[in-house]
Amino acid sequence: MSPVETLPAINPIDFSLSTQATRLQETWPTTFNDFYTRNNQTDVHASTGDIIFPSLPPLHQGHPDVHLRNGIMSSMRSAEDHEPDSEKAFFVADLSQVFHQHMRWRANLPEIQPFYAVKCNPDPYVIRLLAALGAGFDCASLNEIGKVLDVGGIDASRIIFANPCKAVSFIRNAANKGVNLMTFDNADELYKVKRANPKAKLSLCAFGIKFGAPLNVVPSLLAKAKELELEVVGVSFHVGSGCYDPSVYTDAVHRSRKVFDMGKQAGYDFTLLDVGGGFEDALFEQAAMYLNKAINLYFPDRQNLKLIAEPGRFYVSKAFKLAAHIIARRAPLPDPSKPAEEAAAKVEEDADQPKVMYYINDGVYGAFNCILFDHQVIHPYVLSMNNSFHISASEPKGVASVWGPTCDSIDCVSPKTVLPERLQVGDWLGFDNMGAYTVCAASQFNGFDVSNVIYTSGGMGSAEVKDVLEDFAAQGHGL
Secondary structure (H helix, E strand, C coil): CCCCCCCCCCCCCCCCCCHHHHHHHHHHHCCCCHHHHCCCCCHHHHHCCCCCCCCCCCCCCCHHHHHHHHHHHHHHHHCCCCCCCCCCCCEEHHHHHHHHHHHHHHHCCCCEEEEEHHCCCHHHHHHHHHCCCCEEEEEECCHHHHHHCCCCCCHHHHHHEECCCCCCHHHHHHCCCCCEEEEEHHHHHHHHHHHHCCCEEEEEEEEECCHHHHHHHHHHHHHHHCCCEEEEEEEEEEECCCCCCHHHHHHHHHHHHHHCCCCHHCCCCCHHHHHCCCCHHHHHHHHHHHHHHHHHHHHHCCCCCEECCCHHHHHHHHHHHEEEEEEEEECCCCCCCCCCHHHHHHHHCCCCCCCEEECCCCCCCCHHHHHHHCCCCCCEEEEEEECCCCCCCCCCEEEEEEECCCCCCEEEEEEEEECCCCCCCCEEEEEECCCCCCCHHHHHHHCCCCCCEEECCCCCCHHHHHHHHHHHHCCCCCC
């Protein structure tokens, strides 16, 4: 595999593509006609992509922003042909971003094997790429286990059934698939495991809120596991999704050390430490520093210790972008009966309140369920306006709100945002960081379909991603 090309770093390891995006934008055509002409000549971005896995869409090359524009152009051509739902919202997934995050992980946490949290985004390309890169998988259900194992080339030992409260049938069927590593945090779970899979390898889930055993009950749980002749192999903890205080890893590892010592007293010799997830992209290097220091302090002898983690959003959040079409607009009509001075005063008085409501063809029942379930704050920006991909910085702007397409009043994507005042029906909005807890929980409420995904191997690192996936497919996996 060729060396990974990186941009000048703003921290010890930086894989940001923003500089590259700026360079590309300087040379991109700005009108729809120019873009259409260029992309239908010899431009690589207009290619149909490579079919690596026959069961999946093609994999393209090029920067994701180019494919956002291609998608909009394709939508316009479909609309001209009167195809139904031609303006459908769509994702662009940049797999090179996932690849770079894995390289970043290996550079900062080389001793810790990532077990990707499938629940975050069970995208088939993401699973195949991470499988080819040697990652494990954190699964919370039989369906997730099946989705991973069906890919092929992934041994059951690379899966942790990381749900402390499971149905008996789930435990039994996971065992039938060879998945024996699983978490627990209560005595009832031990009885279920004893009945359904007595050969399970258990990791004690500790220090959580909904899940997790407090330290004072750990000795009794370990005693019960010993009584039932169950094998407890280690400790799992989770500091919480989107952790913004990396120093909490120090305390969590310290508590884990105490549980290891309790395990020794109960007759166990633990060999697994699972440091969970919660890795926030912007603070990752800082979190890794705290984690490495804590592990060195409390687990200096790691000769027989396996270290794993369960990252999710870290891998995929920035890898997915969404393009959504403005399908409707509500704006106040000017009142000719009011003097201009009075109207101007009213505008000044309500300057901070949304004046226009834009309706787009995806919402909180679709990709934006992350607003309800993951407390994300969404920031829309303009992809195209008035048949142009260029939006002047001097374009007048105003406060607006953005809404989803369903009939439910809860379907609000952005209650207050600043957008160009000349936006109209037919224009397109873009949304970054749409890879975590978006696609996975989208529904078809009110009959609206889940948005499709266009895949690209990106610009920087494109060759490496394509090579890794082609090698995986050549071995007969993922087909």
